[in-house]
Amino acid sequence: MPASHDFPAPDPSVPRLRLQGITKRYPGVVANSDVSLTVQPGEVHAVLGENGAGKSTLMKIIYGAVKPDAGEMHVDGHLALVRSPQAARDLGIAMVFQHFSLFETLSVAENVWLGLSRTLSLAEVARRIESTAATYGLDVDPERPVHTLGVGEMQRVEIIRALLAGPRLLILDEPTSVLTPQAVEKLFVTLKRLSGEGCSILYISHKLHEIRALCSACTVMRGGKVTGVCDPRQESNASLSRLMIGAEPPPLQHVSREPGPQVLAVQQLSLPRESPFGVDLRAVSLQVRAGEVVGIAGVSGNGQRELLYALSGEDRRAPPASISIAGRPAGRMRPFGRRALGLHFVPEERLGRGAVPEMSLAHNLLLTRKEAVGRFGWLRMALLRRQAAGIIERFHVKAAGTHAAARSLSGGNLQKYIMGREIDARPRLLVVSQPTWGVDVGAAAQIRGEILALRDAGCAVLVVSEELDELFEICDRLHVIAKGQLSPSLARKDATVEQIGQWMSGLWPGAEAASEEAAHAAA
DSSP: OOOOOOOOOOOTTSOSEEEEEEEEEETTEEEEEEEEEEEOTTOEEEEEOOTTSSHHHHHHHHTTSSOOSEEEEEETTEEOOOOSHHHHHHTTEEEEOSSOOOOTTSBHHHHHHHTSOTTSOHHHHHHHHHHHHHHHTOOOOTTSBGGGOOHHHHHHHHHHHHHHTOOSEEEEESTTTTOOHHHHHHHHHHHHHHHHTTOEEEEEOSOHHHHHHHOSEEEEEETTEEEEEEOGGGOOHHHHHHHHHSSOOOOOOOOOOOOOSEEEEEEEEEEOOSSTTSOOEEEEEEEEETTEEEEEEOOTTSSHHHHHHHHHTSOOOSOGGGEEETTEEOTTOOHHHHHHTTEEEEOSOTBTTTBOTTSBHHHHGGGTOOTTBOGGGOBOHHHHHHHHHHHHHHTTOOOSOTTSBGGGSOHHHHHHHHHHHHHTTOOSEEEEESTTTTOOHHHHHHHHHHHHHHHHTTOEEEEEOSOHHHHHHHOSEEEEEETTEEOOOEEGGGOOHHHHHHHTTTOSTTHHHHHHHHHHHHO
16 A cells, blocks of 8 residues: 555544535536535545536535635544645545546656655656556556556546555545446455545446445435435445436337448558557458447557547548548548548547637537538527537536536536537447546436437447447447457447456457467568
């Protein structure tokens, strides 16, 4: 276990954290209204609520990143005035944010070093990262620049940074949203070990089965208010869903159907990494036909980013014929040329790539949609606002309006808006990474239902996700990506979680021979 602060031994009868009457208002919305919450020493306490319920704001108040308008906070029985994240860290509070707080131009070790004591050298921090990563099964290279990491890898960095602080209260905001089932199991072992050592954990997740498996207490929020407290071990997924959103999400209707003609074809795509910490793509081949959903599973950092960049047009080094869209060679096409062929793309990074943080929701439509662009480039603002309002209403996005900046939305609501923007465009081919990252169970069910509706309308859909449950729910066929190679496709009805888990390590039939052949071809 990483060395912790020299805190006085707490009284086990005194709550580790007690909030009373916490209120936070923003223009047009009350994020938290008279919220009270108690967490005991060594307790894993879930905070459950739909997107926009006020969970993340409350966690940021505890961590000192947001100042409340009213209310009190006590840590180990003492009134705590937490005016900054540094003050929170001094009290032994650490937080893993849903939207990562990493400097992309710095290395992993440098990012972790910023939150630790200045008495440690960078070399010592790197050694501690390697030791902690090995202990908890979180694969991280301390020398890698953060901008070369995928979201799953960034999540591991955030978790290790929090663990190295030796916290007595650890806040986790959607920590498993982009982790594989195997990585989630390892993380749960870590969290149970921490709680056994007396660390309290505040755990935010929309995955109800995780909350039931890990947490011993749960506070439910709706509309910024606490609406109930329960023991999730005594609840079912259905009852927790009713507590959170007032209903159970409707079951998905996945009906088998015969797919149509090929829309996307990738033939023996091999690309050397652009970054020294990237992944070489090796002889990747796949096809997606009209009216089918094809999924790609895999541990983050195995070539997903490189493949998505090649498909979207951000990386145009591919031979023209190695990628074809609607029968047209597209390997060297720019993104707008691919959109003209019917491709719409949802990246894994919401802020900065999927949306411009400072721009309004209406103006963010212009990143991929041109219906409101008139002659000579004039914008038809009334039409643009109507389009944005329609997406907000259809996908139940909680926002102050079409003028709201993208960065003002909660992570889940921004994800709903970006997914809605691309689905509403009625694409011929939709390529999407992590479609339900950070959204609540009701919104996840809606997004997955909308993807299936697109498929039934004849759209070809390629989904890259680290959530196996999601892939098994919506896909017709599955691939696995490992070390830049793609497995053969497997019909969903023939696949098992155990088999896909093995393939994630590159252990599919013929993988070794294919790897040697691809390496020989590259040489």
